[in-house]
Amino acid sequence: MDDDRVSNSSANRHFAQLFVAPSAPVAMRRQLLQAGLGSAALSFLGLPALAASSGQPAIGFTPISVANDDVVRVPDGCTAQLLYAWGDPASAGPAFLADAGNSAAEQAEQAGMHHDGMHFFPFVENGRPSSTHGLLCINHEYTDDGLLHPDGMAAWSHAKTLKSQNAHGVSVIEVELGGNGMDSRWRLVRPSSYARRITARTPLRIVGPAAGAAAMRTREDRRGEVVFGTVANCAMGVTPWGTYLSCEENFNGYFNGLAQPTADQRRYGIHPGGAGFRWHEHDSRFDVASEPNEVNRFGWVVEIDPWRPAQAPVKRTALGRFKHECATVTLAGDGRVVVYLTDDEAFEYLYKFVSRDRFDAARPAHNAGLLDVGTLHVGRFDADGRGRWLALRHGDNGLGVNSGFADQAEILIRTRQAADLVGATKMDRPEWIAVHPHSGEVYCTLTNNRQRRSAAAANPRPENVFGHIIRWREDGADAAAGSFAWDVFVLCGDPQHADPGKRGNIRGDAFGSPDGLWFDRQGRLWILTDVSGNALNGQDYQRLGNNQMLVGDVVSGKIRRFLTGPKGCEITGISQAPDARSLFVNIQHPGEVAGGRSNPAAPLAGSGWPANQFPEATGGRPRSATLVIRRRDGGIVGS
Numbered sequence: 001m002d003d004d005r006v007s008n009s010s011a012n013r014h015f016a017q018l019f020v021a022p023s024a025p026v027a028m029r030r031q032l033l034q035a036g037l038g039s040a041a042l043s044f045l046g047l048p049a050l051a052a053s054s055g056q057p058a059i060g061f062t063p064i065s066v067a068n069d070d071v072v073r074v075p076d077g078c079t080a081q082l083l084y085a086w087g088d089p090a091s092a093g094p095a096f097l098a099d100a101g102n103s104a105a106e107q108a109e110q111a112g113m114h115h116d117g118m119h120f121f122p123f124v125e126n127g128r129p130s131s132t133h134g135l136l137c138i139n140h141e142y143t144d145d146g147l148l149h150p151d152g153m154a155a156w157s158h159a160k161t162l163k164s165q166n167a168h169g170v171s172v173i174e175v176e177l178g179g180n181g182m183d184s185r186w187r188l189v190r191p192s193s194y195a196r197r198i199t200a201r202t203p204l205r206i207v208g209p210a211a212g213a214a215a216m217r218t219r220e221d222r223r224g225e226v227v228f229g230t231v232a233n234c235a236m237g238v239t240p241w242g243t244y245l246s247c248e249e250n251f252n253g254y255f256n257g258l259a260q261p262t263a264d265q266r267r268y269g270i271h272p273g274g275a276g277f278r279w280h281e282h283d284s285r286f287d288v289a290s291e292p293n294e295v296n297r298f299g300w301v302v303e304i305d306p307w308r309p310a311q312a313p314v315k316r317t318a319l320g321r322f323k324h325e326c327a328t329v330t331l332a333g334d335g336r337v338v339v340y341l342t343d344d345e346a347f348e349y350l351y352k353f354v355s356r357d358r359f360d361a362a363r364p365a366h367n368a369g370l371l372d373v374g375t376l377h378v379g380r381f382d383a384d385g386r387g388r389w390l391a392l393r394h395g396d397n398g399l400g401v402n403s404g405f406a407d408q409a410e411i412l413i414r415t416r417q418a419a420d421l422v423g424a425t426k427m428d429r430p431e432w433i434a435v436h437p438h439s440g441e442v443y444c445t446l447t448n449n450r451q452r453r454s455a456a457a458a459n460p461r462p463e464n465v466f467g468h469i470i471r472w473r474e475d476g477a478d479a480a481a482g483s484f485a486w487d488v489f490v491l492c493g494d495p496q497h498a499d500p501g502k503r504g505n506i507r508g509d510a511f512g513s514p515d516g517l518w519f520d521r522q523g524r525l526w527i528l529t530d531v532s533g534n535a536l537n538g539q540d541y542q543r544l545g546n547n548q549m550l551v552g553d554v555v556s557g558k559i560r561r562f563l564t565g566p567k568g569c570e571i572t573g574i575s576q577a578p579d580a581r582s583l584f585v586n587i588q589h590p591g592e593v594a595g596g597r598s599n600p601a602a603p604l605a606g607s608g609w610p611a612n613q614f615p616e617a618t619g620g621r622p623r624s625a626t627l628v629i630r631r632r633d634g635g636i637v638g639s
């Protein structure tokens with residue numbers, strides 16, 4: 001989901017100075033890098049100066065063309081199976097009705113709308129992780145309330161508010177592969193003792209340094225320790241102890257702000273009317289005038305243990321409060337847990353949390369608290385190709401009572417303001433982060449930023465319409481390091497664009513607005529795009545077709561188009577079975593109209609339904625859905 005407003009009016013640098021065009025050959029660039037020099041000069045080429053030089057897996061499929069039709073296309077030899085669409089029962093619940101006439105209570109037992117980040121957790125069978133039986137955790141980022149109700153948003157009511165809230169959150173579903181050979185298909189296990197829906201009304205615990213703080217207390221929760229619901233669940237992360245992290249992104253849009261918002265509210269994009277959800281009309285928690293602190297209880301990372309269906313999810317406040325896109329977890333060499341975090345809004349920041357204590361596979365209770373104690377840092381990308389992680393810790397880097405932060409809880413609740421103060425680098429909408437499974441290099445999508453007016457080192461294009469992918473290597477190959485070397489992996493674009501500044505430097509198939517980013521176990525980089533409805537097929541994107549998914553080789557830099565989606569959708573959410581022979585992918589908001597809300601009173605308006613019918617193609621409402629992609633020969637997908 002896009003929120004194109006800008007909330008960051010801080011004076012932090014854009015690094016408009018100093019860009020030296022590179023001319024050094026690759027060998028010299030590598031030497032420069034080893035000496036800690038020169039990678040800014042390397043970055044415009046998008047060459048693999050940082051990448052590991054060997055061990056990259058094969059990418060052998062024949063790439064597909066751009067497409068504008070209303071289907072999913074994959075390379076020859078692959079199949080895409082529909083698994084779980086909006087309204088499908090998560091367990092033994094009621095079936096979807098074609099007119100969307102299901103009640104709010106029924107929606108609470110069915111797939112939510114707008115599938116996003118996702119992960120496959122395998123069962124362990126015969127002592128090995130199963131590739132045919134697992135739990136899928138799936139985020140449901142937001143709703144199109146024009147599609148959600150038979151008559152859309154007309155006569156907005158308490159019942160519609162409840163249904164909208166119940167179509168948010170997360171699904172946990174149990175899935176298995178049945179049948180033989182290519183006749184086999186994935187299906188949901190129904191009923192399942194693991195399946196559950198977590199919604200915008202489910203009780204969640206609040207833990208970590210901000211739990212119980214005065215700003216976290218409300219009329220309903222005088223202790224500041226329990227909150228109803230999670231919203232705007234965008235991308236995700238997975239912990240070494242087998243839990244799922246779900247990230248609250250555009251939470252601000254659910255709140256009706258004050259006519260005159262405070263400076264802190266403005267910094268978090270809390271405005272009158274929000275994004276038009278109208279929940280506040282029937283649930284006073286979402287009306288800032290009625291309950292000023294409820295908004296402080298959203299914008300966090302939520303940990304869910306899929307194996308304990310009775311356990312309440314947990315908001316982990318040590319990871320900071322902002323528009324969380326992703327929470328990508330890796331381990332430092334000494335076993336401390338490192339979480340890379342992004343704040344997806346134009347000119348916002350990249351973050352890194354480092355736990356105080358070490359992961360210990362033998363101590364599950366100890367691991368459950370690892371994300372509550374540690375240090376949150378924010379990234380500064382310098383023009384010389386170096387960068388630093390700046391601690392957001394009370395008493396350090398000018399963060400204290402004198403600068404307006406009473407304690408660590410306040411630094412975490414007002415993370416953006418703390419990051420402003422320490423001099424973080426304003427980025428072009430950071431989305432997903434992926435860590436190379438062998439080299440430890442970190443890659444991050446910067447999806448676009450049309451509002452940038454001047455080049456800056458790590459964000460090198462003004463009016464960044466197509467976005468880019470940045471990467472860095474932590475010093476000493478230690479994920480917990482305080483500094484790093486960065487370069488730009490690729491500048492996205494259309495090589496046929498009339499404006500040379502928008503052509504990019506892709507080696508392979510054209511794309512723009514990269515959003516999802518993920519390494520498979522062997523080290524292929526999967527790139528999922530989210531060109532907004534307003535830009536799809538517009539002047540800049542006229543040759544790039546529908547949103548797509550590509551596969552990149554981070555050593556050669558070559559990128560091939562693997563999948564194109566139906567009209568109006570974005571591609572987001574990706575995971576694989578351990579044998580890499582089943583790939584799970586989400587199609588979000590197929591048939592979306594520009595602006596994001598359908599009008600059932602005028603369904604043919606814009607590009608919306610029923611002209612767009614994915615996945616049924618029978619004239620029904622378009623539905624976000626999880627797909628499973630496999631090869632007819634049973635081979636590794638993407639190889």
Ligand code: FEO
Pocket residue numbers: 001141234235249325344431515
């Ligand atoms: Fe929910 Fe930034 O995408």
Ligand code: CA
Pocket residue numbers: 001234235325431515516530572
């Ligand atoms: Ca996204």
Ligand code: CA
Pocket residue numbers: 001002431447515530
């Ligand atoms: Ca996006």
